[in-house]
Amino acid sequence: MELPSELSNQRDLQAFWLKQGVRVARQLNFARLAEWAVPGMMVWAVLVGCGVLLARRSSMPESVPDATGGWSGIGLCIAVGLMGVIWIVAFVRARQRWVATGEGLVRLDWVLSLDSALATAQAGIGEWPQRPDRTTTTPGGALRWRWDRIVFPLAVGACFLAGAVWVPISRVHERGGFHVEAPLAWGEVEAALETLKEEKITEPEKLAALEEKLEALRGQPEASWYSQSSLEASDALRQEVGGALSQLEQQLAKAQQALAQMGDGAGLPEQAAFGDALRALESGAMPLDKAQMEALQAALGPKGAGSIDKEKLQKMLQELQQGAQEALAGMGSAAEALKNGLGVMGIMEGQGSSGMPGPGGGHDPLGFKKPADLIEPTLKEALPPGDSSRAALGDLVNRSAQAPEIDPSAQSAPTAGGGVAAEGQGGDVVWRNEITPAERAVLRRVFK
Amino acid sequence: MEPPSQKEVDVAGARLQELRETLQSVLFGQEALIESVLIGLIAGGHLLLEGLPGLGKTELVKALGRAIALEHRRVQFTPDLLPGDITGSPILQEVAGRREFVFSPGPLFANLVLADEINRASPKTQSALLEAMQERRVTVMGESHPLPAPFFVIATQNPIELEGTYPLPEAQLDRFLFKLDVPQAGASVLERIVLGRQMGEEPTVCAVMSREELLAIIALARRIYLPPVVANYIGRLVHATHPGVSAASAGVRFGGSPRAALGLAVAARGRALLHGRINTSFEDVKAVAPAVLGHRVLLDYTARLAGESSASVIARLLEEIPVQEIAIPTTLISSK
Numbered sequence: 101m102e103l104p105s106e107l108s109n110q111r112d113l114q115a116f117w118l119k120q121g122v123r124v125a126r127q128l129n130f131a132r133l134a135e136w137a138v139p140g141m142m143v144w145a146v147l148v149g150c151g152v153l154l155a156r157r158s159s160m161p162e163s164v165p166d167a168t169g170g171w172s173g174i175g176l177c178i179a180v181g182l183m184g185v186i187w188i189v190a191f192v193r194a195r196q197r198w199v200a201t202g203e204g205l206v207r208l209d210w211v212l213s214l215d216s217a218l219a220t221a222q223a224g225i226g227e228w229p230q231r232p233d234r235t236t237t238t239p240g241g242a243l244r245w246r247w248d249r250i251v252f253p254l255a256v257g258a259c260f261l262a263g264a265v266w267v268p269i270s271r272v273h274e275r276g277g278f279h280v281e282a283p284l285a286w287g288e289v290e291a292a293l294e295t296l297k298e299e300k301i302t303e304p305e306k307l308a309a310l311e312e313k314l315e316a317l318r319g320q321p322e323a324s325w326y327s328q329s330s331l332e333a334s335d336a337l338r339q340e341v342g343g344a345l346s347q348l349e350q351q352l353a354k355a356q357q358a359l360a361q362m363g364d365g366a367g368l369p370e371q372a373a374f375g376d377a378l379r380a381l382e383s384g385a386m387p388l389d390k391a392q393m394e395a396l397q398a399a400l401g402p403k404g405a406g407s408i409d410k411e412k413l414q415k416m417l418q419e420l421q422q423g424a425q426e427a428l429a430g431m432g433s434a435a436e437a438l439k440n441g442l443g444v445m446g447i448m449e450g451q452g453s454s455g456m457p458g459p460g461g462g463h464d465p466l467g468f469k470k471p472a473d474l475i476e477p478t479l480k481e482a483l484p485p486g487d488s489s490r491a492a493l494g495d496l497v498n499r500s501a502q503a504p505e506i507d508p509s510a511q512s513a514p515t516a517g518g519g520v521a522a523e524g525q526g527g528d529v530v531w532r533n534e535i536t537p538a539e540r541a542v543l544r545r546v547f548k
Numbered sequence: 549m550e551p552p553s554q555k556e557v558d559v560a561g562a563r564l565q566e567l568r569e570t571l572q573s574v575l576f577g578q579e580a581l582i583e584s585v586l587i588g589l590i591a592g593g594h595l596l597l598e599g600l601p602g603l604g605k606t607e608l609v610k611a612l613g614r615a616i617a618l619e620h621r622r623v624q625f626t627p628d629l630l631p632g633d634i635t636g637s638p639i640l641q642e643v644a645g646r647r648e649f650v651f652s653p654g655p656l657f658a659n660l661v662l663a664d665e666i667n668r669a670s671p672k673t674q675s676a677l678l679e680a681m682q683e684r685r686v687t688v689m690g691e692s693h694p695l696p697a698p699f700f701v702i703a704t705q706n707p708i709e710l711e712g713t714y715p716l717p718e719a720q721l722d723r724f725l726f727k728l729d730v731p732q733a734g735a736s737v738l739e740r741i742v743l744g745r746q747m748g749e750e751p752t753v754c755a756v757m758s759r760e761e762l763l764a765i766i767a768l769a770r771r772i773y774l775p776p777v778v779a780n781y782i783g784r785l786v787h788a789t790h791p792g793v794s795a796a797s798a799g800v801r802f803g804g805s806p807r808a809a810l811g812l813a814v815a816a817r818g819r820a821l822l823h824g825r826i827n828t829s830f831e832d833v834k835a836v837a838p839a840v841l842g843h844r845v846l847l848d849y850t851a852r853l854a855g856e857s858s859a860s861v862i863a864r865l866l867e868e869i870p871v872q873e874i875a876i877p878t879t880l881i882s883s884k
Contacts, residue, residue, distance in 0.1 A: 131877035138879070199874055206777045209829070210871050211884045215820075216829035219775040225551045226773070226826050244881045 113228035117208070117218055118201060125204035127243050132197055136190035138253050144186050145257025148179045149264030156269055211242035280322040283331065285338040289314055291430035292341055296386075299423035302348070303387045313337055338431065344385035345428045351380045352421040355396070359413055392420060551773040552826055560765045561824035564590070566756045567615055568822075574611040574751050575604045576744070577737030583822065584728050584839055585612065585702075589762070590769045590818035593725020593811065594681050594701040596666075596716075596843070603730045605704045607751075609662040612702075616762050617755035619696070620660035625669035627712060631676035635686045636693070651688055656680050659696055659759065663703035667713040677701065678720045698763060718802065718846055725811050726836075727843035765821070772817035773827040781871050782812050782833055788869050789845050789861075796864035799851025804844045811840045830871040838862050 155175060205218040217229040293310055296302050317334055324330055355377035362370045378396055381388040388396075395416065535543070564586060571582045581597075585608065588595045597605045606622070613620025623634055636654030640647055655661060656677070663677060680686050681701050685694045703724070705716075721727070733741070745751065788794035790803030797803065816832035823832075842858045851861075876882050 128874070128877065128880070131880040134879045135877040197874065203872065203874055206872055207882070211882060213831070213884075214829075215823075215825055215831055216775050216778060216827050217825075219777055220773055220827040223773070223775065226554065242883055243876070244883065246879050246881050249879045 110228055113231065114221070116231060117205065117221070117228055120208055121201040121204035121218070123204070124207050124242055125199045125201050128199045128204065128207070129194065131243075131245070132194040133190055134250055136193045137187055138250055140186035140190055141183070142253040142257040144179075144183055145254075145261045147182065149257075149260045151175055151179070152261070152264040153269065156264075208242055280325060282318070283325060283334050285334040286314060286317060288431045289338050289341050292345060292427040295423065295427040295430055296345075299420075299426070300389050301392070301420055301423045301427070302389055304389075306387060310337070310341060340385070342428065342431045345424055345431070347384050348381070348386045348388070349421055349424040349428060351377060351384055352417055352424060355381060356414065356417045356421065359410065359417060362410070388420070392416070549771050552768050552771045554826055556768060557772075557821060557824055557826050560768050560821060563757055563761060564765065564822055570615045570753060570756050571608065571611055574753060575608050576740045577733050578604065578608070578730070581608070581728060581730060583819075584726060584836075587815055587818040587822055587836060588726045589616075589700065590765055590821055591725060591811075591814040592698065592700075592766050592769075593814065594703070594723060596721070596724040596727040597702065597704045597730055598707055598727060599704070599730025600708065600732070601706060603732065605730055606662060606664060609660065609702045611751065611753045613660045613662075614753040615755060616660075616757045616759065618659035618698070618759055618762070620662065621655040621658040622662040622664060623655045624664045625666050625673065627668060627670055627714075629669045629673045631673050632688075634673065635676055635680065635688060638689055649689065651691065651693060653693065654686075656686060657693070657695060659698055659700065661699075661701045663701055665706055666703040667705040667710075667715055669714065671714050671717075674714065674716060674720060677703075678723050681723050698759070698766060718844075721843045722805060722807055724843065725815060726839040728839055769814070769817050769821045772820050772825075774813055774817065775827060775829075777872065778816070778828050778830060778833060779813065780873060781830055781869070782809055782816070784873065785833065785837065785865065785869050786812065786841070788865055789841060794865060794868055796861055796868045797845075799847055799854070799856050800845055800861060801848040802846045804841050808841055808844045812837060815840050834866055837866060841865075 152175070155171060202219070202222060205222055206216075208214065209216050209218045212232055214229050217226065220226045221228045289310070293307055293314070297304075297307055314337065317330065317337070320330060355374065358370065358374035358377045362374055378393070381396075382393055387393075396413065568582060568586060571585075572579060575582060585595060589612070597608075599605055610620065610622070612618075623629075632654070634654045634656050636652050636657065638649035639652045641650040643650065666674060666677070669677075680695060681699075684697075684699050685692050687693070705713075786804040786806075786809040788803075789797055789800060789808075791797050791800045793803070812833060813828075815836040816828040819832040819836055820826070820828045838859060841862050845858045845861055847856055847858060847861065870876075
């Protein structure tokens with residue numbers, strides 16, 4: 101059945117205007133959602149950016165989210181979750197003020213100046229108005245987007261996020277003030293112990309005990325590494341290792357010497373000397389490895405003197421001594437001190453070793469030994485024989501490590517008794533708490 | 549109530565247009581005033597015209613009475629005018645051999661009453677008039693006498709020469725649907741007046757509408773559809789006139805009453821009918837709001853000192869209060 105043309109036209113108009121009303125309502129609703137979501141997204145971007153910056157600044161292994169798991173994966177999940185929460189909150193808030201098609205039509209009524217014709221027609225009263233003239237007004241132009249309110253916050257958030265991801269920053273541990281360098285002594289001791297372990301010179305139990313001490317020192321908080329007690333313990337450990345190594349080297353040298361004196365017809369005294377050297381190696385602070393010791397002791401067996409492979413033993417002892425020397429060389433300045441014969445006390449005394457502030461460095465005031473670098477102020481060297489009264493101008497007549505004492509207050513010319521060189525004036529200060537070095541020298545000379 | 553058909557509205561609109569043109573032929577250059585008067589007439593409300601002498605207030609009312617063929621009276625209000633002088637009074641007469649008081653109707657018993665310079669009458673007389681305006685009946689000696697229908701009072705008052713006048717109290721002002729300012733005529737209008745009129749000569753006005761037709765138009769106006777969104781706007785607009793409710797109402801002492809909201813609705817209906825529509829719109833409300841609310845919004849002393857007026861407050865209110873209760877999101881711009 102065909103509808104009358106007027107009714108058909110009204111239906112078309114109704115469909116048209118309802119469609120426009122739905123469109124306006126959707127636009128309003130989406131704009132409401134954007135009104136809440138856009139600032140939320142900006143806040144989200146700032147928060148995520150801060151998180152990325154913190155992650156990059158800290159020593160997390162993965163600073164840039166790559167969705168591969170780990171810290172970045174957790175961070176990515178948190179960021180996505182936060183974004184979801186923001187959109188849900190925005191949707192709930194916007195939903196409270198959702199508008200329907202009827203309100204969209206009312207908005208169109210007002211914007212297109214239709215005198216509430218759409219609201220009236222929707223109520224079933226009156227006819228739907230004609231379509232607006234597209235050349236003048238379009239329903240789509242009833243509401244326009246304010247792109248600045250949408251784009252600007254999103255752009256700010258995106259810039260912040262991009263900056264947080266791409267701006268180069270240094271990690272915390274890369275900064276000088278946060279990383280504490282271990283004391284040098286630990287490295288030296290560790291190097292010596294590593295050498296001994298590789299060369300299998302000493303007993304593993306002894307090495308393990310020393311490593312345990314070293315680990316105990318390392319296990320302290322970094323703030324305590326350079327405390328007085330820690331430094332003393334470190335130095336003691338280094339001296340213990342160094343002394344033991346030095347002793348081991350000497351014992352090996354003695355053993356080599358004793359072995360060299362053992363000839364083909366060696367008597368008991370030579371064998372006894374070699375045996376003493378071996379016992380010293382066995383019972384020393386750094387006992388020789390058991391396998392090495394057994395090989396050496398085999399030379400002293402019942403058939404020892406006759407069946408000794410002297411060259412092999414010499415070579416073995418040399419290798420052991422060389423290993424001990426290498427380990428000792430790894431001790432750095434401690435080895436130098438030991439080689440110079442200062443011994444343990446020599447290191448303790450005087451200036452601390454290199455790279456290692458000594459315990460209260462400086463000279464021991466009650467020590468018997470004179471510091472080598474101390475210049476005696478009054479030390480004067482003798483001049484070559486000759487009459488100094490005949491010295492020509494420019495000749496060296498005296499040499500002193502100290503500047504000549506010149507008293508500027510001394511009178512340059514005779515003065516009558518009771519006379520004063522300078523008369524004080526009223527208000528002059530007659531007493532001073534501080535004196536100049538020259539005045540101090542004069543006083544010292546007077547009261548000597 | 550059944551809304552009117554477009555055909556009914558068109559017929560009424562044509563008659564009203566004829567009436568409008570007749571009035572415009574009498575009063576030159578006052579189209580806006582004439583439209584407001586016609587809206588008030590359709591809405592069945594009383595009008596208060598305020599303007600300087602000689603602007604045509606009385607002429608307009610007389611022309612209106614003639615054009616609609618209504619019984620119209622003019623009362624010049626003076627301080628010595630008594631209530632009985634306008635309502636009528638009982639007169640002792642001999643009826644059927646007996647003397648009894650017979651009520652003699654006053655000038656209020658007309659369809660259109662021009663209360664000229666109403667503010668010059670004593671409050672007692674003003675009160676009698678205003679009671680008749682509200683009740684549309686007069687009670688004398690315990691006997692009520694209904695006023696003829698339709699009954700319109702168009703009062704005038706002069707904003708100058710206030711000495712010896714009795715300004716209308718706010719409660720009595722509220723009885724008037726509109727308070728209209730009669731503007732000064734421009735030079736071209738004055739030229740037309742000088743060319744077309746003679747001093748002391750009454751213009752000829754033909755009746756273009758009967759009393760019955762007017763009553764039918766008034767009844768039709770009450771059937772004009774008022775959409776809920778427009779009613780909502782009226783409610784919010786009147787509510788916003790109260791102090792503290794809106795920013796524009798700063799300095800307002802008293803806002804509009806429910807009678808103001810009713811007046812706004814009926815006036816919007818009248819304007820819609822005058823414009824040939826079966827429904828009211830936001831535009832109708834905005835158009836009649838200054839005339840309806842202007843005399844109902846009372847400013848406090850400080851606002852008056854600051855140069856504020858009721859008209860400026862209403863103008864700000866119309867700007868501030870959106871037609872739709874939903875606020876446009878900040879991410880959108882409305883083209884209007």
